[in-house]
Amino acid sequence: MQAVDVAVVGGGVVGTATAMALLERYPGLEVAVLEKEDHLAAHQTGHNSGVIHSGLYYRPGSLKARTCTSGRDSLYNFCGEHGIAHERCGKIVVATSDAEIPALDALEQRGRENGLQGLERLDARGVRNYEPHGAGIAGLFVPQTGIVDYVAVTEAYGAVIRSHGGRVLTSCRVEQVTRQQGGFVLGTSQGDLSCRWLINCAGLQSDILARLCGIATDVRIIPFRGEYYVVDPLRRGLVKNLIYPVPDPAFPFLGVHFTRMIDGKLEAGPNAVLAFKREGYQRFSFSLRDSLEMLMFAGFRRLARRYWRVGLQEYRRSFSKGLFVRDLKRLVPELDRDDVRRGGAGVRAQAVDSEGRLLDDFCLLDGDGMIHVLNAPSPAATASISIGRTIAGHAAELFALESGVAATAAVSGRTPFP
Numbered sequence: 001m002q003a004v005d006v007a008v009v010g011g012g013v014v015g016t017a018t019a020m021a022l023l024e025r026y027p028g029l030e031v032a033v034l035e036k037e038d039h040l041a042a043h044q045t046g047h048n049s050g051v052i053h054s055g056l057y058y059r060p061g062s063l064k065a066r067t068c069t070s071g072r073d074s075l076y077n078f079c080g081e082h083g084i085a086h087e088r089c090g091k092i093v094v095a096t097s098d099a100e101i102p103a104l105d106a107l108e109q110r111g112r113e114n115g116l117q118g119l120e121r122l123d124a125r126g127v128r129n130y131e132p133h134g135a136g137i138a139g140l141f142v143p144q145t146g147i148v149d150y151v152a153v154t155e156a157y158g159a160v161i162r163s164h165g166g167r168v169l170t171s172c173r174v175e176q177v178t179r180q181q182g183g184f185v186l187g188t189s190q191g192d193l194s195c196r197w198l199i200n201c202a203g204l205q206s207d208i209l210a211r212l213c214g215i216a217t218d219v220r221i222i223p224f225r226g227e228y229y230v231v232d233p234l235r236r237g238l239v240k241n242l243i244y245p246v247p248d249p250a251f252p253f254l255g256v257h258f259t260r261m262i263d264g265k266l267e268a269g270p271n272a273v274l275a276f277k278r279e280g281y282q283r284f285s286f287s288l289r290d291s292l293e294m295l296m297f298a299g300f301r302r303l304a305r306r307y308w309r310v311g312l313q314e315y316r317r318s319f320s321k322g323l324f325v326r327d328l329k330r331l332v333p334e335l336d337r338d339d340v341r342r343g344g345a346g347v348r349a350q351a352v353d354s355e356g357r358l359l360d361d362f363c364l365l366d367g368d369g370m371i372h373v374l375n376a377p378s379p380a381a382t383a384s385i386s387i388g389r390t391i392a393g394h395a396a397e398l399f400a401l402e403s404g405v406a407a408t409a410a411v412s413g414r415t416p417f418p
Helices: 013-025 063-082 098-113 124-130 150-163 203-212 233-238 288-295 298-319 321-329 384-399 401-412
Strands: 002-009 031-034 091-095 120-123 138-142 146-148 167-169 174-180 183-188 191-200 220-231 242-245 257-260 266-269 340-352 363-367 370-375
Touching: 002 013, 002 183, 013 031, 013 150, 013 384, 031 150, 031 191, 063 146, 063 150, 063 384, 091 098, 091 124, 098 138, 120 124, 124 138, 146 150, 150 167, 174 203, 191 203, 191 384, 203 220, 203 340, 203 370, 220 233, 220 288, 220 298, 220 321, 233 266, 266 321, 266 340, 288 298, 298 321, 298 340, 321 340, 340 370, 363 384, 370 384, 384 401
Parallel strands: 002 031, 002 191, 031 167, 091 242, 191 370
Antiparallel strands: 091 138, 120 138, 174 183, 183 191, 220 266, 220 340, 242 257, 257 266, 363 370
16 A cells, blocks of 8 residues: 555645645655546646736735735746746726726725735726727726646646655545544545545545545535637737726626637636536536535525526526627627637636535635645635645644654654754
8 A cells, every 4th residue: 555644635736736835845745646637737727717816806814815915926936937838917907887986996905905016097098008999987907917827837836746756646536535543544546545644625526525534514515617718819909918897796706808818819708607517517517416416505505595696697698609798898899799609618616605605715624634625716726836835834733744754754764854
């Protein structure tokens, strides 16, 4: 049986960043990342918009705000050091009606409270200076926003893990967790693996893994699919960089927007529709198990009663290209229906509690020898280095890593870290 000190379950950007942080902090630690797919970044990380977020939207003082601000700068530095294509291009958030001005004011104030420098308030002419084809009676330019390929970032994290002596095990699904003296035995698709400590970064499967570990929690993952359109290459000139609407503060989704990708493509979206399969990237993807589990959860039923009208509107837009384009035209009026075609989709692992509340901040839950990351929504990719270091620091305290690894090193003959 293979054995490691720490098993990190989940090979997305948060799981790999956490493993990387552990190995950089504790060189003597034996760490393995377990990913059930045959490659890293297979799910949320590999299906997002590729935006490096500024930290504009998040409640000041929240874990999201703190880790996004520091993680953003760390990510830019990491990409520069490792030769990963990226660009700090900035974005504009535009108000298209007088009713949106108060929310834009609040957004600007929040950004300043989060330490963003160089925010520029725009009138209609200022909006057109940044985006000549964009619409808006007012706007906010945010210079810290950028773009990157998060699959490339995650693969680079994996390379760092390996260079520090860690393991990255793909096609390694965790099927059973058994507690034993001094740790756990993980029954995986590649055989048993023993570990002293377990960190759950399994994203869309994180609550299932937590229950498999015997963790009692009222938090469940509800999957929301975000669908994108791709703008025709001949019409990419309609958008220079990124154009966002003023978001509805009642929801953790930013609304359909335009994003220039690092490879030059221009995406429009996403919407946010309920998915009936945790990893359901097609409109008709369906899992009976996932759907029944969701319907039996009281928190989901409360959520559905509260927001069914919004959900219905999102489904209408999902099946109607015309409605989707209508909303996009609010930001870029020159866009026509024939200028876009359906693109890919991502599925967001949205944590919901038993009262039907959408968890807005990162959610970490401790167990005996375990840490479970039960909510890591956007800006988790942007904040990955910072959130990884935060989890590693929490693990050091919770697991007493310094003394634990030193004791293991004394028995095995390994050189303990300082």
